[in-house]
Amino acid sequence: MTGLDGVLLQKVMVHRVGNPSRGEELKLSENPLTLNDEIVQGLLTKYFLGAFNENELYRFTHLSDVALNEVYNYVRTIFDDIDTFIPQAALLAQFLYSKSTHTKVKEGELYVVLFDRVMFENEYTRAIGLFKSETKETFLKVFPHGKSWEVIQEEGININKLDKGCLIFNTNTVEGYKVCVVDSTNKQNDTQYWVSDFLQVQPYSDSYHNTDKYLSLCKNFVTNEYAEKFDVSKSDQIDMLNRSMDYFKTKEQFNLQEFAEEVIHHPEVVDTFMEYKKNFESARNFEIGDEFDIHLSAVKKQQKVFKTVLKLDKNFHIYIHGRRDLIERGIDEMSGKKYYKIYYDEET
Structure with a gap:
């Protein structure tokens, strides 16, 4: 205070x-x-x-x-x-x-x-x-x-x-x-x-509560359910976390259907998210509305705990802020080691 x-x-x-x-x-x-x-x-x-x-x-x-x-x-x-x-x-x-x-x-x-x-x-x-x-x-x-x-x-x-x-x-x-x-x-x-x-x-059940809890829901879903149920890489998880945060930072109001289309994309992932949302609410004994005003203070609070760092062994940390299409993941046939290829225009 x-x-x-x-x-x-x-x-x-x-x-x-x-x-x-x-x-x-x-x-x-x-x-x-x-x-x-x-x-x-x-x-x-x-x-x-x-x-x-x-x-x-x-x-x-x-x-x-x-x-x-x-x-x-x-x-x-x-x-x-x-x-x-x-x-x-x-x-x-x-x-x-x-x-x-x-x-x-x-x-x-x-x-x-x-x-x-x-x-x-x-x-x-x-x-x-x-x-x-x-x-x-x-x-x-x-x-x-x-x-x-x-x-x-x-x-x-x-x-x-x-x-x-x-x-x-x-x-x-x-x-x-x-x-x-x-x-x-x-x-x-x-x-x-x-x-x-x-x-x-x-x-x-006000705008702060709904914003705060929905971002907690998104973070938990992406780091747990999304990674467990679907064959996604760590960079894919970070990409969805970034899309979720960007949605809340750029919109004035939350709409569940719009969020599903712009952030989650795939119908099977949307269905899994909806089921996870029900369990999330039931375990915490509250409901989050499908439409509500977005509270910027809650967004700033949650932004501090959204992890968008890709850790590779103990050698490299890659901070990913967007543009998943500029990251390529693969396996080197000669060494058998995994790699990420990153495309960019300028070095600053």
């Missing part, structure tokens, strides 16, 4: 949340942190809010009624009455503790934070943040000792690396609020307790 200078850090509760399956305890604090030091307030604000992408929005959900979502209820109570902050923060810690039973869940501190004057969608709003720090790092502390210096090690939190976070903006209450989520440490499906079990959130 940007524009953090004006954010007010009103109240912060810290609770220690262990893993009950390992016999670790839940240790609740009775009082909020004392925040008299402005430097500490600024560092905490940066640590809490710096990692969020406000374009990537979620909302609280429940199978029957969002009002039955526990975190939604605790947060709504705080928004309605700030005086309930301390008891509701304890309930949030107790609920997280009950969901921390997976063997890979680490013990850590849960911060429940009340913010004011958070800039969101061009307006100042109140917000509630839930943050869990699980990863501790070793730091060296140098200090004077008489006429010499001493060095000791201390464990602490790297304020540039937020492990888990959830920022709830006080807007769209009936729909489940607007929520930003960070989960940096447990990205495997079996350890997504923070997003799926504790928060129970789903992405908003």
Whole structure:
């Protein structure tokens, strides 16, 4: 997030949340942190809010009624009455503790934070943040000792690396609020307790979500299904990745039929893509529309992870940006080695 200078850090509760399956305890604090030091307030604000992408929005959900979502209820109570902050923060810690039973869940501190004057969608709003720090790092502390210096090690939190976070903006209450989520440490499906079990959130089906997820779908399809089901070279895969990215970079709106014709081309590959899309959506419990506005911020985000580098043994890397017709692949009859022949007009 940007524009953090004006954010007010009103109240912060810290609770220690262990893993009950390992016999670790839940240790609740009775009082909020004392925040008299402005430097500490600024560092905490940066640590809490710096990692969020406000374009990537979620909302609280429940199978029957969002009002039955526990975190939604605790947060709504705080928004309605700030005086309930301390008891509701304890309930949030107790609920997280009950969901921390997976063997890979680490013990850590849960911060429940009340913010004011958070800039969101061009307006100042109140917000509630839930943050869990699980990863501790070793730091060296140098200090004077008489006429010499001493060095000791201390464990602490790297304020540039937020492990888990959830920022709830006080807007769209009936729909489940607007929520930003960070989960940096447990990205495997079996350890997504923070997003799926504790928060129970789903992405908003907006232009950013659709653009972001469709590009993820394309990347996964090309690198996995396309390579497995069809006899294609690595350069063919890169070519389809480039065509997919070019489509999203040059169009204002996505249309599935147009995308299939301009990017995928072959009917049998299109059929395989459609089947892969259904499985992709089903596994992630959301649907991506067949038509939507393309969000440029999502395109820029995905462009960073689209790999268009052809690696040949440990000797050569070829960066392919387009024109698959200028690359020729073959096998040398004398040596039996594979080769690529590249055609170009000028060397720069």
